Amino acid sequence: MTIKEHFDIFETMMMMNQWILFYLFFSMNLYQLVNCKKPIALIYRGPATCKGCSESVGELLQDKYKIIYAGPKEKVDVDATSLSTAKLYVQPGGGDLDVAWPHVRQYASSIRKYVKKGGRYLGICLGGYLAGTKPGYDLLPGSGQTDQYITSKGAVVTSEIDTVVPLIWRGKLRHVYFQDGARFDLDKKAAPTKVLATYTNGKIAAAVQDVDQGRVGMVGPHPEADQEWFDMYKLKNPDGKMSFDLFYDLVDTLMS
Helix, strand or coil: CCHHHHHHHHHHHHHHHHHHHHHHHHHHHHHHHHHCCCCEEEEECCCCCCCCHHHHHHHHHCCCCEEEEECCCCCECCCHHHHHCCCEEEECCCCCHHHHHHHHHHHHHHHHHHHHCCCEEEEECHHHHCCCCCCCCCCCCCCCEEEECCCCCCCCCCCCCCEEEEEEECCEEEEEEECCCEEEECCCCCCCEEEEEEECCCCEEEEEEEECCEEEEEECCECCCCHHHHHHCCCCCCCCCCCHHHHHHHHHHHHC
């Protein structure tokens, strides 16, 4: 065999190896796209939420979820079609309940059906209020209802100012950003309920409750609040850190 023939064989083998490597690389990436696709978190963003509230949640969820913002001026709105693609729906904080309700009332039926068929609803502050019926999406089982914490007996915060509120979260004292957040008067006999946190007067501040095949997660304060929120009102967290671990605890409990 001549030197040229040896060279031709070597060249052919190298080309084959390149094609094999390309095939393996393509196959592995295709597998990742098909099998490792992130679940979708659909987050409301619109006139019923406060500036930056939706994005604060999105930043904390983006490592594990594909974030899609939904609302009247987004690429998708909150409806049966968009909800059917979502593993989690988030209703972030916002303004006054009575002011926000006209902007979101059209979503109530779709969200109820989504949750009852197995969806997960996460309501933060205003989103927590909206889990009830005064007014709201009517998601809570039995006689469950939402109301203001600041009007409850023994509340240590009694005004609508932006502040920090103490909580007992899984038996430990913690402090979380707060602005007129909800308390949750849940009917624990109506469905399995996991209370994660109470205010210091014993009222429920964060919980997860089953609703038919789905679940509702709710929290009155803002565990998603970052340093900018605290700086805006010159607040300090006595814990010496943000409350992101509490946010993740709520989400993990809701999704488990």
